[in-house]
Amino acid sequence: xxxxxxxxxxxxxxxxxxxxxxxxxxxxxxxxxxxxxxxxxxxxxxxxxxxxxxxxxxxxxxxxxxxxxxxxxxxxxxxxxxxxxxxxxxxxxxxxxxxxxxxxxxxxxxxxxxxxxxxxxxxxxxxxxxxxxxxxxxxxxxxxxxxxxxxxxxxxxxxxxxxxx
Numbered sequence: 001x002x003x004x005x006x007x008x009x010x011x012x013x014x015x016x017x018x019x020x021x022x023x024x025x026x027x028x029x030x031x032x033x034x035x036x037x038x039x040x041x042x043x044x045x046x047x048x049x050x051x052x053x054x055x056x057x058x059x060x061x062x063x064x065x066x067x068x069x070x071x072x073x074x075x076x077x078x079x080x081x082x083x084x085x086x087x088x089x090x091x092x093x094x095x096x097x098x099x100x101x102x103x104x105x106x107x108x109x110x111x112x113x114x115x116x117x118x119x120x121x122x123x124x125x126x127x128x129x130x131x132x133x134x135x136x137x138x139x140x141x142x143x144x145x146x147x148x149x150x151x152x153x154x155x156x157x158x159x160x161x162x163x164x165x
Contacts, residue, residue, distance in 0.1 A: 001143040002056045005040030008146050008156045009052065013138035023135060034141050038156045045070060048136065057143045065134045074131030080111060082121045093121055101125075 003009055012034055016023040029035040037043050039052075047069035055061060067073050080101075084092070093099060093113045101123070102108050111123035147161045 003039055003052055003054075003140070003143050006146050006151060007039050007143050008036060008150065008159075008161065009039050009140065010034040010036040010142040010159045011052075011138050011140050013136050016135040016137070017129060017132045018135075026129070029138070031141060034159060036156045036159050038146055038150060038154065041154050043155060051136075052140070055140050057140055059140045060138070061140070062137045063135075065136070067131050067133055070132065070134045071127040071129045072131075074126055078125040079114070080123045080125055082123055084117075084119050084121060087121065092116060099123060 001007070012029050012031055014028050015026045017026050018024075039049060045065065047065050051063045051065075052061065087093060093116065095113050095115060097113050099111050099113060100108065101111050109125065111125045112128070113121055114124045115122040142159060144161070146156070150157050150161065
């Protein structure tokens with residue numbers, strides 16, 4: 001079946017990024033644990049979906065997304081200084097740890113601790129893959145029409161259309 005909006009796609013992928021001139025595998029989805037998503041629902045990077053738009057069940061794919069089309073360029077200004085008092089009663093964050101944060105509008109995002117001073121914690125708010133070209137390779141395992149429930153929820157409920165618990 002061909003991929004279309006309001007269809008559920010299950011696929012495998014290997015995601016590579018270029019680190020110091022070598023392609024390094026960052027994450028994968030396997031046939032046993034595929035990535036399953038509702039196509040056209042805005043859950044995936046738009047350019048990722050665009051690259052899959054002509055494919056059908058059984059097809060292999062191999063494409064690259066520029067940083068602009070993926071998680072954006074690295075933003076030098078997307079760094080926040082948080083008062084150390086915020087962490088009273090908890091362990092002081094360690095450099096390299098990922099903090100779950102929330103802005104005034106309730107939007108959740110993550111920041112990576114880049115330094116800890118006497119009275120503040122410096123957090124980098126860029127996506128971990130900001131500024132990177134992404135290289136995706138994989139296979140389309142299954143394409144099926146979404147169920148009415150999936151369409152009303154706006155996301156896939158697994159490869160077969162049911163929640164797995």
